[in-house]
Amino acid sequence: MALTGVLRPGHVQIRVLDLNESVTFYRDVLGLEETGRDATGRVYLKAWDERDHHSIILRQADQAGMDFFAFKVDSVATMDKLEADLKAYGLNTSRIPAGDLLETGERLRFEIPSGHQIELYAHKKFVGSDLGQKDPSPYSPKFDKGIAPMRFDHALLYGPNVDKVLEIFTQVLGFHLAEYVTLPDTDIKGALWLCCSNKAHDIAFVVHPEPGKLHHVSFYMESIDRVFRAADIMAANNIKVDIGPTRHGITRGGTIYAWDPSGNRFETYSGGNTTYPDLPPIAWSWEGLGEGGGLDVAHRKLHETFLTVVT
């Protein structure tokens, strides 16, 4: 009842080509806080307004992209129940023992038909924010260290079978569909914005022939002003921008798409619709995605990179 079950995006493991360069980017330019490194060399980071131990995990690899995307659930009981439901739906699941990720409990992992590894977990160490939990201060210098997003907000993933992905997220995991795009001259939903909360979205998918691809990992900014400040800091650090600053018609959020040093796209995102499961989803045509400003309100076109550049 109310907000239960699957709560929020909890972490994402990103593959980077040069760990040191990437840590410099995510810590000093993006402004995340490094919270740990594990025996396998992975680096853990969190944004200033996040209270759990980490949300971003960087792993050195030969190819950029995303290893897995995890949601925090409200309890082990929920994790157990959802495992049964996912199996009943026909998915294979596995368990990854507590401690595999620093300060994180047991995780349930399953591959969805788009080829992505999704995880659920119930426990991660609460580390709090700089503001504190008792009579918190309204300000910390961490608000202004680098781009300084408030949180890891969502990811957009590319892969096949998004019809099945929609079924799994809405019928098994309890998400609601906030917005979608239909493919040209069809009623087929080719892009999905899915929510487990009343945020604009918690995860999104676009249909794509190659499975398991990452379009972008998104970080939340307080305001349009802060999105503009992010552009300034990107410029000062020679971070290449893909699209923006602009507004997405879809979700109505402010946005910049840019690339991390490994070529993984990230987003600095602000605002966005408040969504609820009882409201009908907003429907975008393929023309709406492009000329209708679904992707880019200011320029109203379907940037070629949107459909072609993923990791």
Place this chain on the structure above:
Amino acid sequence: MALTGVLRPGHVQIRVLDLNESVTFYRDVLGLEETGRDATGRVYLKAWDERDHHSIILRQADQAGMDFFAFKVDSVATMDKLEADLKAYGLNTSRIPAGDLLETGERLRFEIPSGHQIELYAHKKFVGSDLGQKDPSPYSPKFDKGIAPMRFDHALLYGPNVDKVLEIFTQVLGFHLAEYVTLPDTDIKGALWLCCSNKAHDIAFVVHPEPGKLHHVSFYMESIDRVFRAADIMAANNIKVDIGPTRHGITRGGTIYAWDPSGNRFETYSGGNTTYPDLPPIAWSWEGLGEGGGLDVAHRKLHETFLTVVT
């Protein structure tokens, strides 16, 4: 699972002393859209980003204040289940037939120990927003008509027995406690910020000897800039301001408290924490509420009106 059960504040019925004057205020100064009037003379309004038929109902009366506060739930089944749970807890409930409020289904009503009438309902006519549901436009002139909040966001209510209120909202209705204030030199929670979503709060309570009182009804603004614009429009229309523009340390939202023509306090509010049920609530001491900036970050004092002026 995810966001289910109680979804959001759905409507509030406000008592006003002069209906015409109040309609002028809520429609032309605050900038809500009038969506109907019923046979009893009540006036129904909605904000531009709301999609159900109404969120604010004005009723002419001899005394200002709030008649009832309603939450939308996801289904009649939820309403039935929660009725049973509320009865099991020991509350009396009643049903108000569909059609009593325009375009609204049957409502479940119960009085909570603070003396407030709370309602649950599952159905209200979806009327949509000016932007539309298919390839929506990013702008409507309604965004800028008067103060033009996006939505009715929450209310702060004053009354006795907030310990019981906390039990009902968290144990029966599934809310989580996001923040609270303890009374001077005690551990007693005297003020509560409660959420059924991951907004900063959906309803709040402050302990008060007189039951059933309204502290304020809050309207959501997109940004601090829009809160400042609200102050300008209040000034241009001679609306008396209580507190702000400032930030609440509690919820970290931008705020102005002001009074409608009947003396009901309203708030123009922006930002605010994103909350989740697994995170421990933020604890404010009585000093934190005042000198700690819980009420007013800029002035860090407990404004006398905060505790004394209610309707």
Place this chain on the structure above:
Amino acid sequence: MALTGVLRPGHVQIRVLDLNESVTFYRDVLGLEETGRDATGRVYLKAWDERDHHSIILRQADQAGMDFFAFKVDSVATMDKLEADLKAYGLNTSRIPAGDLLETGERLRFEIPSGHQIELYAHKKFVGSDLGQKDPSPYSPKFDKGIAPMRFDHALLYGPNVDKVLEIFTQVLGFHLAEYVTLPDTDIKGALWLCCSNKAHDIAFVVHPEPGKLHHVSFYMESIDRVFRAADIMAANNIKVDIGPTRHGITRGGTIYAWDPSGNRFETYSGGNTTYPDLPPIAWSWEGLGEGGGLDVAHRKLHETFLTVVT
């Protein structure tokens, strides 16, 4: 002494291909106020924070572009003196009688070596703004009618001989050079940002083979938030955008470049440096203009349209 002589951009006459369509754009989308029409059919408009009778004049013509750009000077004596100085420099000048433009006194006109017609005038009817001159209100609904810039801010003009233009503006008219761009691999100033005040610029030039061309007419917005709102309104009205929202490294202002219905580029601009004549100008290399973000901080490239599309 202090701010004297040439005070500010006073008006610009823009050629439009379809007057009715253009009036609809400038009045209803851009949000200027129509203040008059003259016997020749020209339409006069002003922005909400301007106090003289008009700043924008639309003239129907077969070809888009700018007829003339005028500065207000502090007195007829200044106009007379500057006429003598301009003649001494070697320019031809002419006088246009009072009343040729509605509510405007006699104008001094001269062609500068870039091929642009520049005017000086000392008198135009003070009509005030909606806020009034005595105990002004802080808000008028005109602030939010369409894009609603505060004022006509500057223009960027393209033509040859910008070295001579620099001489005339700095040595004869008293402007200071705030920023400039040197041509590739040279010390030749190929682009100039010139100020008669301490604004970021009052007029700008880029060297171009064809004389008398208009790059854009710029309108001032209060904030980055308002620049973003302008993009939303452009989208809602299907106004084609060239560049932005972004920041210019040059002047550090927020910007959108877009096109009016005749293909004249206009800008919605915010912020920008405060400049003074005693400070050395900021120097941009050709690479700085492009990859250095002089034109576009977010994208750091020299958009092809910047150099090629003028009217």
Place this chain on the structure above:
Amino acid sequence: MALTGVLRPGHVQIRVLDLNESVTFYRDVLGLEETGRDATGRVYLKAWDERDHHSIILRQADQAGMDFFAFKVDSVATMDKLEADLKAYGLNTSRIPAGDLLETGERLRFEIPSGHQIELYAHKKFVGSDLGQKDPSPYSPKFDKGIAPMRFDHALLYGPNVDKVLEIFTQVLGFHLAEYVTLPDTDIKGALWLCCSNKAHDIAFVVHPEPGKLHHVSFYMESIDRVFRAADIMAANNIKVDIGPTRHGITRGGTIYAWDPSGNRFETYSGGNTTYPDLPPIAWSWEGLGEGGGLDVAHRKLHETFLTVVT
């Protein structure tokens, strides 16, 4: 012609009761950069967007307040001419040799009839900003160190004989009067906002029986968002606020008034009207200053401290 003669506020020497505590405040909380200390122990600071060596000078003293306020002029010739003009008006002037203030040329000093020491100077070392003068970066971490105003913007001074002050500034120094307040039930101008540029004001005066008093020193912020951020940082550092965040009806700027550790009031200010000498000044009645929102748009009252607390 254009912007010549008196250019801008150049520096202000502030008396502080505890130098170390004050340096900590001005450098670490307000976020100015310390640029030097002289043999007498004075500490020099500048804001991040200022390019001359310093704008704020702190001097340890037994009593808070302002020693002198200086304007930069465009040349020694202007200084010489204005000295003659000031003498012709009837004021005594003196010269302070180059080097008395670090990196500063000879200064002309005179006492105006309000009892304040005003200075003019033509030379101060250009030190530039972090952004540089060639292909400047759009961002430096100094933008976000503490409150981080862009510049020292103006001061408001209290003293007698503001009618004479008005004469000197407008008739001798070339300023224009942008706005004024008349005393209750009179046409006597009791408060003046004066400009040598087209900023909202460069110096302001309020009539007051005691001569030579400082009401506040003002620092310029880019936006309302940044004024709100200043309030957060004030709170985090326990800086006591007087008024705001609010808007002044007078100048239409965003504002917070607060106190430095010695009790000198300072302001974080944003926006504000663009003014010109040919436009009639905006006239405020005494009621307009108070109930009309001239001082405080949100609260529309004449805060008692505004008239009584000066240093």
